[in-house]
Amino acid sequence: MPRSFAPAPRRETVVHQGQPLDYTLVFRARRTIGFAVRPDGTVHVSAPAGVPAAWVAQQVLKRADWIRQHLAEFAARPAPAPSRRYEAGAPHHYLGRPLALRLAEGPRPAVAATADELLVAYPAPHTPARTEAVLLAWYARQAPALFAAALARVWPVFDGLGLRRPTLYVRPMRTRWGSCTPTTARIRLSPDLVRAAPGCLDYVLLHECCHLQVPDHSAAFYALQTRLLPDWEHWKQELNALPK
Structure with a gap:
């Protein structure tokens, strides 16, 4: 047929x-x-x-x-953020600043940020996968101190709400910047946030702290977030523009 x-x-x-x-x-x-x-x-x-x-x-x-x-x-809708590349000269961000990636040989993995470069050193051979691993491990080491400083900046705006000061944890996440468990006052933040400007980090942390008061994403949640950080949408847009 x-x-x-x-x-x-x-x-x-x-x-x-x-x-x-x-x-x-x-x-x-x-x-x-x-x-x-x-x-x-x-x-x-x-x-x-x-x-x-x-x-x-x-x-x-x-x-x-x-x-x-x-x-x-x-x-x-905004254009999708570009993907990160891990070869020499590729742009990478640290604290919101775009820096050119520079690769060097060294006896052990090390990373240093200068005014315009992000120097990544480790024993040869250099491959994108190894460079990525060294850089992500460095981000994770920088995260605790940067997150603690952000909490010191953000937490005062919650004075008077009677909330329990949260405990911060560094947790790699594939689809979100942070999460909060209100019952235990635990906030988990992605180490990738060290790439963002301090204002972006403060926005994410404030967002998660707001969940201590309002667990869901209801109108009451966004009313609280807007009252405490009126320009949060600006920081959200800047954060989402970071290369993935």
């Missing part, structure tokens, strides 16, 4: 409020029409096989406001 093939996707355009709205149309074995707006700004429409393209265009116009809204939301 010969195999049947669905028609190839086709580019279509409708005019909505005087502006063209492009979309990719594909006919499939389905009963209803489906719409998808993707982060790259493309619009995809899946329609039941056999319906006229003109009917599909009418349905696109009916959903045009919804499509425009999602396109605007994707367009407003």
Whole structure:
């Protein structure tokens, strides 16, 4: 029995409020029409096989406001932060300052930050994986003192709330900057935060301290965070712009 093939996707355009709205149309074995707006700004429409393209265009116009809204939301999102590289000359951050990575041979792993360079030394051969391991271990060693200093800056704004002063822990995290257990007043912070400007570190620590008062991310939580740090959104954006 010969195999049947669905028609190839086709580019279509409708005019909505005087502006063209492009979309990719594909006919499939389905009963209803489906719409998808993707982060790259493309619009995809899946329609039941056999319906006229003109009917599909009418349905696109009916959903045009919804499509425009999602396109605007994707367009407003910040560009993804670049990835870190571990070869000589690559930019790396320490306390918010971008420094050029410099590799050197040394009898044992060592890292030093200068005005414009981050010097990483260890016995040859040099590889990106070994450089990364040495640098991340150095970040973890710097973290306790930097985090303690941040708590000394942040904690005074919580005076009068009757909260238990938290205990800080350094904990590598893949998907978050920090976490808090309100019942034990334990706050865990990623050593990667030493790459960020002190204001970013203070924002993350204040965010976690706010959970001592409000455990969830309710409106009450954000009201407290905004009262204690009115420009927290600025620091959040700066933090999220760091290379991953």
